[in-house]
Amino acid sequence: MTAIASSSRSRRSPSPIGKDDYELPADYKPYVPVAKRRAQLLSTLGTKHLAKRVKTSDELDQQTLEEEQDEGDAEERAREKLRRERTLLQAAQEVKERRAVEDASKTAAEREAEKEAQLLVEMERGQKKLAGAKELAEGTTWTESLKSSWRPPRFIRDMSDEEHQRVRDQFHILTEGDDLPPPINNFADMKIPRPILDYLKKKGIKKPTPIQMQGIPTAFAGRDIIGIAFTGSGKTLAFTLPAIMLALESEARLPLVRGEGPVGLIICPSRELARQTYEGCQAMCTALKESGEYPEIRSLLCIGGINMADQGDVLNKGVHIAVATPGRLMDMLDKGRLNAMNCKYLCMDEADRMIDMGFEEDVRSIMSHFKFQRQTLLFSATMPRRIQDFASQSLVNPVLVNVGRAGAANMDVIQEVEYVKQEAKMVYLLECLQKTPPPVIIFSDNKNEVDDIQEYLLLKGVEAVAIHGSKTQEEREYAIRSFKTGAKDVMVASGVASKGLDFNEIQHVIVYSMPKEIEDYVHEIGRTGRSGKTGIATTFINMNTSEQTLLDLKYLLMEAKQKIPEFLLSIDDPRAANGAGLRGCPICGGLGHGLSDCPKLEEANRRTQAAQARYAGDGY
Numbered sequence: 001m002t003a004i005a006s007s008s009r010s011r012r013s014p015s016p017i018g019k020d021d022y023e024l025p026a027d028y029k030p031y032v033p034v035a036k037r038r039a040q041l042l043s044t045l046g047t048k049h050l051a052k053r054v055k056t057s058d059e060l061d062q063q064t065l066e067e068e069q070d071e072g073d074a075e076e077r078a079r080e081k082l083r084r085e086r087t088l089l090q091a092a093q094e095v096k097e098r099r100a101v102e103d104a105s106k107t108a109a110e111r112e113a114e115k116e117a118q119l120l121v122e123m124e125r126g127q128k129k130l131a132g133a134k135e136l137a138e139g140t141t142w143t144e145s146l147k148s149s150w151r152p153p154r155f156i157r158d159m160s161d162e163e164h165q166r167v168r169d170q171f172h173i174l175t176e177g178d179d180l181p182p183p184i185n186n187f188a189d190m191k192i193p194r195p196i197l198d199y200l201k202k203k204g205i206k207k208p209t210p211i212q213m214q215g216i217p218t219a220f221a222g223r224d225i226i227g228i229a230f231t232g233s234g235k236t237l238a239f240t241l242p243a244i245m246l247a248l249e250s251e252a253r254l255p256l257v258r259g260e261g262p263v264g265l266i267i268c269p270s271r272e273l274a275r276q277t278y279e280g281c282q283a284m285c286t287a288l289k290e291s292g293e294y295p296e297i298r299s300l301l302c303i304g305g306i307n308m309a310d311q312g313d314v315l316n317k318g319v320h321i322a323v324a325t326p327g328r329l330m331d332m333l334d335k336g337r338l339n340a341m342n343c344k345y346l347c348m349d350e351a352d353r354m355i356d357m358g359f360e361e362d363v364r365s366i367m368s369h370f371k372f373q374r375q376t377l378l379f380s381a382t383m384p385r386r387i388q389d390f391a392s393q394s395l396v397n398p399v400l401v402n403v404g405r406a407g408a409a410n411m412d413v414i415q416e417v418e419y420v421k422q423e424a425k426m427v428y429l430l431e432c433l434q435k436t437p438p439p440v441i442i443f444s445d446n447k448n449e450v451d452d453i454q455e456y457l458l459l460k461g462v463e464a465v466a467i468h469g470s471k472t473q474e475e476r477e478y479a480i481r482s483f484k485t486g487a488k489d490v491m492v493a494s495g496v497a498s499k500g501l502d503f504n505e506i507q508h509v510i511v512y513s514m515p516k517e518i519e520d521y522v523h524e525i526g527r528t529g530r531s532g533k534t535g536i537a538t539t540f541i542n543m544n545t546s547e548q549t550l551l552d553l554k555y556l557l558m559e560a561k562q563k564i565p566e567f568l569l570s571i572d573d574p575r576a577a578n579g580a581g582l583r584g585c586p587i588c589g590g591l592g593h594g595l596s597d598c599p600k601l602e603e604a605n606r607r608t609q610a611a612q613a614r615y616a617g618d619g620y
């Protein structure tokens with residue numbers, strides 16, 4: 001049958017050349033039948049995979065083996081990736097199991113500390129330094145404090161660091177920072193002008209308080225400061241006096257003219273506190289001027305609700321020191337009626353309240369008016385760790401001066417906490433007012449309640465005035481003035497009047513409704529027991545007070561060695577077993593809760609959610 005075979009072969013057009021001597025094209029590939037190709041593919045890629053990809057013979061015919069091979073490589077890479085992912089997952093699982101074992105061995109306090117550290121890192125990640133937009137944009141940072149011509153007297157300079165530290169230890173002054181200026185325990189050795197020393201003496205201010213002993217020399221030396229001290233311990237003088245000395249030095253070097261200034265800027269969270277601080281500055285500047293030995297130093301009160309034209313003469317001659325609230329100050333700077341070109345000194349009083357009262361953006365826009373380096377000072381009686389950390393990032397080589405734990409209550413205040421049912425409060429308030437002679441302040445963080453209390457007291461024949469955020473500027477000023485002069489015996493106030501306001505001889509503070517945030521409580525009771533005098537604070541609590549707040553209050557009383565009422569003792573702190581309660585929340589300084597349960601954080605989250613809801617609702 002060869003013939004047929006051969007004949008069949010011969011029937012095809014005879015190849016002119018035999019196979020052996022024909023030159024095959026370079027890219028010639030022998031035809032591989034479909035079945036054989038499928039078998040080859042099976043062997044390279046594996047059945048499972050092929051089952052997924054099996055194509056009809058027509059499709060296969062259209063594809064060259066190379067394509068199949070390339071896809072095969074891609075599939076191989078995918079399988080390799082799958083293998084790597086599986087390995088990573090396995091490793092992650094092992095780490096998780098190992099962590100779980102470690103966690104089990106950690107104490108509750110360690111776990112809490114880790115959680116807080118994690119939360120703090122997240123919170124601070126988005127926080128920018130307290131600096132102007134330009135500084136932030138250019139990444140401007142200063143590494144050296146401003147130079148100052150002031151030096152301590154020789155005999156103090158000759159003392160050793162150990163001797164200086166002994167003075168600090170004697171007055172319980174805690175400090176942190178490099179190259180600390182020495183504490184000075186009398187005003188004359190601080191080289192303060194005689195007219196001011198005489199003025200202070202007339203006011204009964206003879207010896208510096210601990211915060212002044214370290215704060216004033218440090219500020220005179222040009223250093224940035226974070227100053228923390230109990231309410232009523234003289235922080236105001238620690239930052240107003242250096243502002244005046246800087247203004248004197250500046251005026252002696254180059255007198256200010258119209259449109260220039262301020263040289264020194266003090267920002268306060270409330271109009272009343274700004275006015276009070278301004279009046280203190282004004283009094284010392286007047287003492288200097290009346291002596292005839294010093295140039296005129298002009299101070300300006302820059303707050304909402306007053307007519308700035310009344311201070312036109314100060315603005316026309318140039319402003320040395322401005323005491324301001326953020327809103328009106330921004331307005332004056334934006335309109336060019338004040339400028340920060342010469343400003344070398346910026347102080348924020350009640351700084352933590354400024355940062356967390358939502359003024360942070362205002363403060364940042366104020367700072368964007370600063371063109372050159374300035375000395376920055378932050379003061380408060382409550383400066384939680386988070387604010388301290390945040391502040392120290394924003395200051396240049398700052399000195400931390402701490403007299404007492406940030407957020408601790410003034411030890412000169414006797415705190416009496418009483419359980420009073422809501423419906424019995426008004427009647428019991430009248431009894432409480434008999435405890436001491438006037439003047440007495442009553443605090444409630446609810447404006448309507450403030451009005452109700454005032455109305456009730458007036459009905460009972462008690463001379464009471466009221467102040468809260470919804471009162472007009474005139475009503476607020478009338479209330480403060482008539483209470484300060486003694487024309488009125490009782491002032492009923494909301495939180496706005498708790499920070500920094502200084503009323504002489506307050507005998508008794510009544511906290512009618514316990515504020516949610518323990519810091520506010522510390523500021524409220526701090527209106528009494530000031531400048532070394534003793535005062536009484538009576539606080540009404542009941543089932544309406546949150547357990548969290550009660551725990552904060554309990555620890556604060558323990559820390560201040562006060563009597564703790566039975567019902568507070570009966571409240572257990574789930575974390576007390578490991579002593580975590582006494583570490584202090586980094587957000588608000590409260591001793592009875594951790595970061596994750598902070599009422600301030602809850603409030604901030606509530607505000608954020610409300611803003612987001614408004615944002616979403618407005619269909620932006």
Ligand SMILES: Nc1ncnc2c1ncn2[C@@H]1O[C@H](COP(=O)(O)OP(=O)(O)OP(=O)(O)O)[C@@H](O)[C@H]1O
Binds near residue numbers: 236237504
């Ligand atoms: N060295 C001093 N000796 C005696 N009294 C002083 C001294 N320094 C300040 N005072 C007086 O103490 C009172 C409280 O001072 P100041 O208002 O500065 O306290 P503070 O620490 O700012 O309080 P707060 O934390 O409430 O703002 C004022 O009446 C002030 O005149």
